[in-house]
Amino acid sequence: MNKYSIRxxxxxxxxxxxxxxxxxxxxxxxxxxxxxxxxxxMERGKLISxxxxxxxxxxxxxxxxxxxxxxxxxxxxxxxVRGVIILDSGVGFFVEVGEFSGVPKKPAPEIASVQTREDxxxxxxxxxxxxxxxxxxxxxxxxxxxxxxxxIVAAQVALDEQGTLSEANQIxxxxxxxxxxxxxxxxxxxxxxxxxxxxxxxxxPMSLIFLGSRSIVTPIRRLSDVVEALGNGxxxxxxxVAQNIIELETLSKGLNDMADKLQKANMTLQQxxxxxxxxAAIAFESHEGMMIVGSDCRIMRVNKAFTRMTGYTQEExxxxxxHMLNSGRHDADFFREMWETINETGVWHGEIWxxxxxxxxxxxxxxxxxxxxxxxxxxxxxxxxxxxxxxxVAEEEIKNLAFNDALTQLPNRRVLIDRLNQTMAVSKRTKxxxxxxxxxxxNFKPLNDKYGHEVGDLLLVEVAxxxxxxVREVDTVARFGxxxxxxxxxxxxxxxxxxIFHAEIVAEKIRAILAEPYLLEIRKNGKVSTTLEYRCTSSxxxxxxxxxxxxxxxxxxxxxxxxxxAKREGSNSVRFCEMD
Amino acid sequence: MLKPSGSENRxxxxxxxxxCVAMSMSIGAQAKTLNVSLILSETGAPYQxxxxxxxxxxxxxxxxxxxxxxxxxxxARSDLIVTVGLKSAELAISQSDIPVLVTMVPESxxxxxxxxxAARNDGQLVSAIxxxxxxxxxxxxxxxxxxxxxxIGVLYSSGQGAxxxxxxxxxxxxxxxxxxxxxxxxxxxxxxxxxxxxxDVLLVMPDTSIYNSSNIRNILLTSYRRSVPLIGIxxxxxxxxxxxxxxxxxxxxxxxxxxAVSSYLRTKRLxxxxxxxxxxxxxxxxxxxxxxxxxxxxxxxxxxMESMGREVR
Numbered sequence: 073m074n075k076y077s078i079r080x081x082x083x084x085x086x087x088x089x090x091x092x093x094x095x096x097x098x099x100x101x102x103x104x105x106x107x108x109x110x111x112x113x114m115e116r117g118k119l120i121s122x123x124x125x126x127x128x129x130x131x132x133x134x135x136x137x138x139x140x141x142x143x144x145x146x147x148x149x150x151x152x153v154r155g156v157i158i159l160d161s162g163v164g165f166f167v168e169v170g171e172f173s174g175v176p177k178k179p180a181p182e183i184a185s186v187q188t189r190e191d192x193x194x195x196x197x198x199x200x201x202x203x204x205x206x207x208x209x210x211x212x213x214x215x216x217x218x219x220x221x222x223x224i225v226a227a228q229v230a231l232d233e234q235g236t237l238s239e240a241n242q243i244x245x246x247x248x249x250x251x252x253x254x255x256x257x258x259x260x261x262x263x264x265x266x267x268x269x270x271x272x273x274x275x276x277p278m279s280l281i282f283l284g285s286r287s288i289v290t291p292i293r294r295l296s297d298v299v300e301a302l303g304n305g306x307x308x309x310x311x312x313v314a315q316n317i318i319e320l321e322t323l324s325k326g327l328n329d330m331a332d333k334l335q336k337a338n339m340t341l342q343q344x345x346x347x348x349x350x351x352a353a354i355a356f357e358s359h360e361g362m363m364i365v366g367s368d369c370r371i372m373r374v375n376k377a378f379t380r381m382t383g384y385t386q387e388e389x390x391x392x393x394x395h396m397l398n399s400g401r402h403d404a405d406f407f408r409e410m411w412e413t414i415n416e417t418g419v420w421h422g423e424i425w426x427x428x429x430x431x432x433x434x435x436x437x438x439x440x441x442x443x444x445x446x447x448x449x450x451x452x453x454x455x456x457x458x459x460x461x462x463x464x465v466a467e468e469e470i471k472n473l474a475f476n477d478a479l480t481q482l483p484n485r486r487v488l489i490d491r492l493n494q495t496m497a498v499s500k501r502t503k504x505x506x507x508x509x510x511x512x513x514x515n516f517k518p519l520n521d522k523y524g525h526e527v528g529d530l531l532l533v534e535v536a537x538x539x540x541x542x543v544r545e546v547d548t549v550a551r552f553g554x555x556x557x558x559x560x561x562x563x564x565x566x567x568x569x570x571x572i573f574h575a576e577i578v579a580e581k582i583r584a585i586l587a588e589p590y591l592l593e594i595r596k597n598g599k600v601s602t603t604l605e606y607r608c609t610s611s612x613x614x615x616x617x618x619x620x621x622x623x624x625x626x627x628x629x630x631x632x633x634x635x636x637x638a639k640r641e642g643s644n645s646v647r648f649c650e651m652d
Numbered sequence: 653m654l655k656p657s658g659s660e661n662r663x664x665x666x667x668x669x670x671x672c673v674a675m676s677m678s679i680g681a682q683a684k685t686l687n688v689s690l691i692l693s694e695t696g697a698p699y700q701x702x703x704x705x706x707x708x709x710x711x712x713x714x715x716x717x718x719x720x721x722x723x724x725x726x727x728a729r730s731d732l733i734v735t736v737g738l739k740s741a742e743l744a745i746s747q748s749d750i751p752v753l754v755t756m757v758p759e760s761x762x763x764x765x766x767x768x769x770a771a772r773n774d775g776q777l778v779s780a781i782x783x784x785x786x787x788x789x790x791x792x793x794x795x796x797x798x799x800x801x802x803x804i805g806v807l808y809s810s811g812q813g814a815x816x817x818x819x820x821x822x823x824x825x826x827x828x829x830x831x832x833x834x835x836x837x838x839x840x841x842x843x844x845x846x847x848x849x850x851x852d853v854l855l856v857m858p859d860t861s862i863y864n865s866s867n868i869r870n871i872l873l874t875s876y877r878r879s880v881p882l883i884g885i886x887x888x889x890x891x892x893x894x895x896x897x898x899x900x901x902x903x904x905x906x907x908x909x910x911x912a913v914s915s916y917l918r919t920k921r922l923x924x925x926x927x928x929x930x931x932x933x934x935x936x937x938x939x940x941x942x943x944x945x946x947x948x949x950x951x952x953x954x955x956x957m958e959s960m961g962r963e964v965r
Contacts, residue, residue, distance in 0.1 A: 133870040134841050226866040229892040241866035 079282065079289040086281050087274065094270045102266060106259055113152060113218060113255050114211065120150055121222035121248040124158070129224050132160050132244040137167060144169040147248065154217060155249040157198065158224075161242055172201060172249050173216045205247055218250040291320050298327060307335040361436075361457035365394055367448055381436070381459050383429030394455075399433045401425040410440070414453070418442045423460065434461045477551040479529055480536035488550035488558055492624045495562040500619035505571035507561040509579055510613040510631035511539070511586070514643040516555040519606055523594065530592045531608065538585050542578065558628070572616060572648065579612050579646040586610040587644060609644035611635050616648070686917050689730040690719045691744055693737025702736050702756065702902035702909075709910030713917060732916055734909055741765060741780075751777035753922055755909045756902065758784045758858050762925065779922035781908050784858055784885060785898050786927040787822045789957070793898045793933070794853060794883060795826045796956035797947050805831040805851025805880070807843055809861045826960075835862055844871060848878040855883045856894070868892055881943055887934055896935040896947065900928035 076084065124147050131140040144156040148170045155170035175197050204212045205221035212219045224244035228237045294312060301309035310331060311324040356362055361378035365371055374389045382389075382397060389396075402425065413420045420440040427433050437458040444450045472478070475487045483491070495506050513535065520528035532555065539549045539557055548560040561578055564571035592604045613634025617627045634649035641647070690706060692699040699721075707717050718730060734753045735741040738761050741754040745765060754762055759782045766778060785793075794804060804823055808816065816832055823830040833847035840862065848854060854875055856863050863871070872893040875882045884894030908929050916922055933950040940947055947953070 130870055130873050134845075134874060135839075227869045228865045229868045229888075231863065231865050231868055231886065231888045231892070236865070238860075238865045 077289070078292055079285045082285040082288070083278060083281050087278055090274065090277060094274060098266050098270055102259075102263060105262055109255050109258060113250055113252070114220075116152070117211070117218055117220045117248060117250040118222075120147060120153060120250075121220040121246050124156065124248065125222040125224045125246040126227075128158050128244065128246060129226060132158065132165070132224050133226070135160075135165065137165070140167040141169065152250045152252075152254045153248060154251040155247075157201075157247040158244065159202075159247070160244040165244075168198075170249070172198070172219075173214070174200060201247060201249075216252055218252060220248045220250065222246045222248070287316065291317065291324075295320065295323060295327065298331075302327075302331055302334070307331060307338055361459075363389070363394065363455045363457070365453045365455065367451040369393055372452065378457065381428075381457055382426070388429075397426040399425040399427040401433065414440055414442050415445075418445055426457070434459055435464050436460060477536075480533055480551050482536050482540075482557070483548060483550040485550065485552050485558075488548060488552065488560065489624050489628075491548050491550075491562075492560060492627065495560060496617065496620060496624065496627075499563065499617070502563060503566050503618070504563040505566070505568055505616055505618050506564055507571065507575035507578075508615050508617065508627050508631045509559040509561070509575070509582070510552070510615075510628070510635040511557040511559065511582065512611050512635050512639065513555040513586075514609040514611055514639070516608060519608070523592075523604065527592055527594055527604065531590055531606065534590050534592070535586060535608075538588075539582065542582050542585055558631070568616065568618075575614055575616065576646065576648070579614050583610055583612055583644065583646055611638040611643050612646045613638055614646060614648045684714075686713075686715045686732060686913070687730040688715050688717050688913055689733045690717055691733060691735045691740040692719065692721045693735070693739035693741075695721050698756075698902040699736050702906045705903040705906035706734070706910050709907050710913060713914055715913060715917060732913060734913065738765070745778060751916070751922060752779075753909060753912055753916075754778065754780040755905055756781075756783050758782060759925075759927075760858060777922050779912070780925040781905055781912065782925065782927050783900070783905070784927070785900070785931055787819060788825070789898065789927070789931070790855065790883070790885075791822050791826050791828065792957045792960045793896075793953065794855065795828065796953045796960065797896060797933075797935075798853060798881070798945065801852035802827075803829045803831050803850060803852045805833065805847040805854045806857050807833055807835055807840075807847055807854075807859075807862050808857060809835050809859055840867060840871075841874070844874050845878075848875060848880045851880055853881050853883055853895075856885045856889060858885060876942070879943055881939065881945060890934045890936045893939055894936060895939050895943065895945065896933065898931045898933050900931045904928060904930040904932070 124143065127143055128140055130136075131143060140158050144158055144167050147153055147156050153170065155172040156168070157172075158167040159165070201219060205219050207221070207223060210221045222245065223242045224246060226241045226243055228240070230237055291312070298309045298311040311327050313321060313324050313328065356373075357375050357377070359377050361381040362373075362375045363371055363378055364373040371389050371392050371394060374384070374386055376386075378389065379385050384392075384396070410420050410422070418441065420438070422438060423435055424438045425433055426436050437460045439456045441454045443452050443454060472481070475483060477484050492508065499506050513531075516528065516531065519531060532551075535555075535557065536549065536551065539559060543549060543559055543561065546562055548558075548562070550558045550560075552558045559578075559582065561575055564574050587607070587609045590606045590608060592606055593600045594602045594604055613631045613636065615627050615631035615634060622630075630649040634647045638645045638647035688710070690703055692703060703719050707719070710717055730750065732751050732753065733744045733748060734755060735744045736756050738757050741752070741757055741762070742765060744752045745754075754765070757765070757780060762780045762782065791804070794801070806819065816830075819832070820830045831847055831850045833843045835843040854871075868889070869892070872882060876893075881895035882889070882893070884890050884892075884897035884899075886897060886899045890897045905928055908926075912923050933953050935947050935950065948956070
């Protein structure tokens, strides 16, 4: 459907009846005028032909071709006359001037002697015209011309006293062809003049209507503009209330009220939004590093904590791929699983090793939350990082405390039992023998009592170092408690004798190395004051084991028993516990 | 104009009337009243004029005039029928055997009538007073009116060549030349043109195939162009544009007819067919001026004609 402005609508509504009226009047007027013109032409034609016929009478009677020719030529000069024929009904004498539609033009004037024959052939050419117009049909009208027939009748003069007249004697005939060109031209001119004046006549009211409609249209347009401005978000826009049209005034007031309410609501909303934004901004700038990644995997935003944590400024980070933080410590599977989780649940939580700008790798606790997952193009991911380097160190410490001896840094009794169980499980499969040595220092207590714990501890640390040096990597050296150490040689040999032989060599090596004198630096206020040389031997009990022949406690107990036997039998020696 | 012109004429008529009255008185009372039926062809003015004059002229006589306009001849007893016009003449001659006096008929028309009908009733008494003037009077008139002109042109249609010799004789008697031209099939104009070229005047001969209401205007126009005056044979010709004409009025003819009836009353015999005794001369002075011809006054012409008549006789 076409859309029009009010002004056009008003103009259309007003102009349509006016136009219809004008066209009707015009049609009536033109029709009337055209009929008058046609009638005029016909009457003029009749008059001309009557006059010609009466003038030609004597010429026809007297056979005076020259006279008739002049007469016809004179008649031809009358407006609209196109052709004239004068015929003598007696001898077919023929005068023709001008031209006739549908008949070829007369050739150049001929010699008088062949005139009659020429006349006859010419009459044949004029046959249609001569048949079309006759006494019964004195006028014939076609598209181009009007033809009129007029008999030439001898004027009657009474010759007796009675006034008796003889019958009218037709002595010839006149055919006049009137061109419709002039009339049609006049008709056309009249048509244009009428149409033109009508258009002018219509332009005047149309401009009046256009100007007049301004008083209606302008306020409405103003209202419309205000509505548009409101729609475009300009809530300050207000419609002028003073209107000359009551309905428009009501409309303006209503619109302004509505705009007021809208503005108020908008302000409240804006305040809330500002507040929320503020909160969000503050929250964003928390001590946790934050990064927002768009659906295109580009960093959209980072906070200051992120910069502090990673070393990348906001400018450096934005637009980059989060892979720049990749430490290389996690494989592809790790990230794949991470993304799967995010895509499934919308969140991921875990530790990631990241790399700072300066290349340092650090552990971070990461929280990733997907936002607007439902709308892929608007989706983004918020990641919060907490640097957990310190936490990791603390964890390591705790772990040490739990599984290692704090003084010697050797695995404690719990770890030993654990490893012993592992080794037993392994040897069950491999059928290799292993050995557990229980080592006790022979004269540790006197040192401790004489020089104090600090010096005793120095000795213990030295013992631990010497023990670790004596065994393979795969073997375990543990501090069992006090001055008791345990060394576990795992996976020795499949043959028992070989294994015992091997264990004996190691045990002897340990006994010998532990019997070496110890140089202990006694410190006072952090400075070395004296170096004490101290000799301390050890008693070693060895228990061989394979698979699950016995449990861990049993193995340790047997080794302990063997150690006691060694101590009883003179210290500084190695004793094997016989296997069952 | 319809009254007789000339005091002599009037005097003669008076004498004649007195003589007639005296004669009828002398014949006495035993003379029987004559019943005359006057049959008019038409009711037009000339016929009425004729009838009135006729009745007046016979009022003093022992004649009972019964005027009828009828297609049928009354069988009522009448001793004499007087017809006015050709139509009633035909009627009377063909339908009755009582004596008929035909008036106001051209000589040629009367001849045709008697040739056809008279053969049947040879015993019937028929006579006529012609409408047209005797040719000799016409020629005398031309001579008297236009003495300088010598060539008289006439047109005749193919059937009328026989009378031409008589015409030529009459013309020759006045030392005039006759230029006769037959109207052939080529049409009137060539003949007219030819005769006008050789003539000084054109004399109308009573022939309706040549001179009729349709042609007369063009004939007159042509004669004007040639500056040849046309001599007419009746008043309408003069009115239409002929230079002049001599003719008899209905009154003149009626008087002459009344005389014939009077004569019949006495003699029981009708006079032989005769031309009008009295006539009028009419001149179209405008045409005279246009053609620059000078004609004498009517009376002068009449006197000249009378003197000519005496000379000839």
